Amino acid sequence: MPKVLIEVRKKYSAEQEIALMEAVHFAIQEAFKKPDDINVILVVHEPHRFACPPTKTHPELYTYISIDCIAGRSLDAKRNLYRNIVDNLAALGIPKDHVKILIRENRKEDWGIRGGQAACDVDFGYKIEV
DSSP, X not given: OOEEEEEESSOOOXXXXXXXXXXXXXXXXXXXXXXXXXXXEEEEOOGGXXXXXXXXXXXXXXXXXXXXXXXXXXXXXXXHHHHHHHHHHHTTTOOGGGEEEEEEEEOGGGOEETTTEEXXXXXXXXXXXX
């Protein structure tokens, strides 16, 4: 159920964009143990509209990922997520130190899903607390 926003400073081919989105999607599935309903959005910024730290050797590859999800994942699950994301993106040529990840957690009652139900009233079929 996480909602993911990936922001980049470089135009990629459609195939590269799909690979980038899938890399993050699969990392979340692995670290969070099965959430299938992950929404991933990719936004490509013009470089002058998306500043990055001046210390980056390849600023065009700087990648910012924000993940909104229901609270409850352990610190270990989050550590696994961070590692999985940077490893998956490194395989696509994005240096590990060029990726910044932010997780924003909300309570279940803060999500309206599956036809307007509060998430606290829904059986997800998987554990949030991993």
